Amino acid sequence: DTEVTQTPKHLVMGMTNKKSLKCEQHMGHRAMYWYKQKAKKPPELMFVYSYEKLSINESVPSRFSPECPNSSLLNLHLHALQPEDSALYLCASSQALRGDASYEQYFGPGTRLTVT
Amino acid sequence: GDSVTQMEGPVTLSEEACLTINCTYTATGYPSLFWYVQYPGEGLQLLLKATKADDKGSNKGFEATYRKETTSFHLEKGSVQVSDSAVYFCALSSFSGGYNKLIFGAGTRLAVHP
Numbered sequence: 001d002t003e004v005t006q007t008p009k010h011l012v013m014g015m016t017n018k019k020s021l022k023c024e025q026h027m028g029h030r031a032m033y034w035y036k037q038k039a040k041k042p043p044e045l046m047f048v049y050s051y052e053k054l055s056i057n058e059s060v061p062s063r064f065s066p067e068c069p070n071s072s073l074l075n076l077h078l079h080a081l082q083p084e085d086s087a088l089y090l091c092a093s094s095q096a097l098r099g100d101a102s103y104e105q106y107f108g109p110g111t112r113l114t115v116t
Numbered sequence: 117g118d119s120v121t122q123m124e125g126p127v128t129l130s131e132e133a134c135l136t137i138n139c140t141y142t143a144t145g146y147p148s149l150f151w152y153v154q155y156p157g158e159g160l161q162l163l164l165k166a167t168k169a170d171d172k173g174s175n176k177g178f179e180a181t182y183r184k185e186t187t188s189f190h191l192e193k194g195s196v197q198v199s200d201s202a203v204y205f206c207a208l209s210s211f212s213g214g215y216n217k218l219i220f221g222a223g224t225r226l227a228v229h230p
Contacts, residue, residue, distance in 0.1 A: 006159075042205055042220035043160070056215065090159050094216070101209045101216050102148040102167040107160040 003027075004108035006091050012114045015081060021111045023074040023091030031097040032074040033105065034066060035090040043090055049074060050097035081115045088112055118143040122206050122221035129196055129228050137191040137224045139180075139206035147210040149173075149182050149189040154203045154223075163191075163204070196228045 004025045013019050023032065031050050035043035048056035049068040063085075065077040074091055092105040123138040141147065148167045152160040164173030169184035178193045189206060206221040 004159075040223070040225075042223050045218075048215070050215075092160075097215045098211070099216070101146070101211050102165070103209070103216060104150060104162050104165055105218055106162065107152075109159040 004091055004093055004106050006089075006108035006111050008111060009109065010112045010114075012116060013078065013081065014116055015083075017081075018077070018079045020078065021076040021089055021091075021113075023076075023108055024072055025093040025106070026072055027093060027106065028071075029093035029095055029106075030071065031094045031103075032068065033092040033094075034074070034076050035092060035107075037088040037090055037110070047076075048097060055097055078113075081113075083115050086113055086115045118147065118208060118210050118212060118217075118219050120206050120208055120219055120221035122204075122224050124222075125203075125225040127224060127226045129226070131198055131228055131230050132195045133228075135191070135193040135196045135200075135226070137204055137206075137226070139189045139191065139221060141187050141189065141206075141208050143187075143208055143210050145210055145212075147208040149180070150207045150209065150218075151178070151180055151189070151191050152205045152207060152220075154205065156202070160205065196226070198228050198230055201226055201228045 034046040037043045047066040052068045067075040088110045090110045091108040094105045095103040119142045150165045151163040153163045164175045166173040166182035172181045203223045205223045
């Protein structure tokens, strides 16, 4: 099973709302990633968790708050977002963050977020 | 730093035509190379990969060969179908800054018409 699942599929939220995105994988992967993808662009890395610890934060604004409750789950908490944060948010996982560069990343279907 | 350059799209083909999407890379060290495909409204799917020079990755009729001498990883398919319409991303993974970083090209949109 090489599936990464994400919920919800679509999300519309106002600028004062608080919402969360969820991601789950059962491949035993120890690295999990959040990416942001704008239309007609490649994904941009936001955060990386390695062995449930935050390892990389690509200077993401604090209105995005990641959480890794266990080795299978990854959340992205959203608060006071701006309209320019509207995008496709992708979760991915890989066997490990360090070591063998041949480890591929498996992506979920994404959450389409619209901020009004 | 490491980078990936893909041919600009969109690429428009008729069904059963041959496809080549060019991809070149710049990297220090020995990267692994990947092609990902993104169908409309979906996430990215790994299409194929190659981890060392002269390796050929293949899947679903697509193939690409890791060419170290020309730093290229061109995607090819002999006969495209309408269902191949998607955006294709070339990517490299290299150990940089203490971790395996995946670097994407800009993506190439493919449209196949009946």
